[in-house]
Amino acid sequence: MTVEGLGLACRRICSVGLGGVRPAAFAGPAEVVGWFGALQAQDYHPAKWAVAQRLGPGVTDADLDRAFDDGAILRTHVLRPTWHFVARADLRWLLELTAPRVHALNGYAYRRGELDGPLLRRTADLIADAVAGGNHLTRTEIAALLARHGIVARGFRLGYILIHAELERVICSGPLRGALHTYALFEERAPRAASLEREAALAELVRRFFASHGPATAKDLAWWSSLTRADIATGLSLVGEALESTDADGVTYWSAPGHDPVPAASPEVRLLQAYDEYIVGYRQSKYLLDLGGLTPAAPDRPALPNGVVVVDTQVAGRWKRTVRGGAVMVEAVLYRPFDAAERAALQAAADELGAFLGARAVVSARLL
Template sequence: MNPHHIRLPGSLSWQSVTHHEIALLRLHNQSLWTQQDTQPAGLLGRLAAVQAQEFAYAKWSIGQRTSGATHEGIQRAYVEGSILRTHVLRPTWHFVHPSDIGWLLDLTAPRIRILNGFTQREHGIEEAMLRRSNAVLAKVLAGGHHLTRTELASKLAAARLPSTGVPLAYLVMHAELGKLICSGAMRGKQHTYALMEERVPAAPALIRDEALAELARRYFATRGPATIRDFATWSSLTLAEARRGLQAVQHGLERLHADGREYWLAPADPRPAVKSPRIDLVQCYDEYIMSYSESRDVLGFGALDRPQFVHFIMLDGLRIGRWRHQLGKGGAEVQTSLDRPLNAREAAALQSAIRRYQRFHGGDS
């Protein structure tokens, strides 16, 4: 590595690559270092989905990948419905593009329902209860009504259905997985739900093999280098289905090997040199973390855990510490916890990363 620049690998005709080279390629392909989009919706159209479990931090995952994005701009896109938030891929929230939400749910909801089955049975949630809940939700949201979870809970309670805790969460998730409801407009700081058919323009359905191929194509193009097991875990597909999706698109991908693993990624484009040291503040559910299971180790994880600082500081793509924020009227205050001391240039890079985050939240720093 040059002391001033990182040259991203341009030729991928090798039989092996290092962990750090894999991390650098992921940073480029995930748009963390080379933003290709100016609008959140465009980014989601390429990435297919972005985990959105922690809403405030999840908006930063979109913002740092989108040129010129601000917290307010992403919030506006969410309120207007050009980006949506629902349970898809895995039993957690994701941001998705309206044109993708239908086929993504058709593809992954069956597996999520299987994964949810044990908890539902444990809490006495039966099929008849799910059908009754869907009927109530469809009625109270019809006509463009966007209701908060608390308001939905009140309607369910009036119908003598579960309205608190885990059972409520699973009734609402079931309605999301069935393409009945999705995110509505914000009401102040409160999230709402809306009928999906009233929120999402009609889009053509994909047959299952088409959907498998499309998801595989987007995953390996934007997350590669990645393994087939990485893809299966990220998508919640079975390994057999993940292989089927990869086989449909592998003619347009390249294959690499490292440490006995087989990695796939889109063919290399010219990649610019990136100034080093470069520090990125990555939230703990960011796609740079959550897109990988088998090969997450290449990102430098394994240092002493500090649970009060749950998000990650990445130096040239490798973890060196953790961070968290406190949001106020004046913007964002960022606190850090480092695994090792930083030299002067690394410390300056950290301050630059903090200023990027503060600007995203409207700060003057």
């Protein structure tokens, strides 16, 4: 574990809004999501927790549901073939920039589902007509609609019909209907979302990624955004002094310029969901999360919880939550022994989760 690596990790955890002096005073969920550009959200409930952790104490699960229902944050396929939260104002330009790349990545799936261009355009038109006028429909209702028009749409095939319609800016997330997600017409849900010229969009996405994830590398951004290395180089050339670079071990890291952040008091334990941006936002430099090499000794297994326990900047275990009878049970599997201060910080992190869910937190921890 090098001093240089720890320095990069300390700067990074502040950039992602999890430690020390935060990069911005986030006024609400849309500001958190907008800071990143897009925040991975294929699991809706854990993704809400990721947003809440950047907002601090007092934010509840119901607050995030309201922001989602109101459309302040939307959930759609963008950047990669998975769901992300996106701020309403950013939805159009992000899709215009990245949808062609995601379509290309989806090419095999479209062919496997026998989803050619004419059929996908027909399904998009049918869905658009059906959800117009605020008639938000669930996935099951859309499947039934298509079936009435003689189109087989279930399972894998239905999923890619919906992804295509999202990427084409036909639909996006609507408000929840109880526990069910709905789809809404894009133009009704985000009517004032702005377009950007392609070069301006490239520069903006590159700037936001490195400001919110930095220090990070161009290969990290390529993974996160699906952009080509040529597009990333163009974006870097356009941002000018909005970013600065640092070389470490022959690798160039980019970040927003500024003073080194003030680290949080140690130890600080964070219970991160498995797809938190601090976990999934990197490819080349993901090793900065585990400078002690604990993860290779603890490979994923079906019985192992899938959340990530982080102490200060480093992975230290896994966790899962179970809500039952007014309590949230936090089960932690630790990769190394915790001292008394770390155990107290683990309980404090669980209490934060409990406050978010409106439940009492009960922690159990065992060594792997």
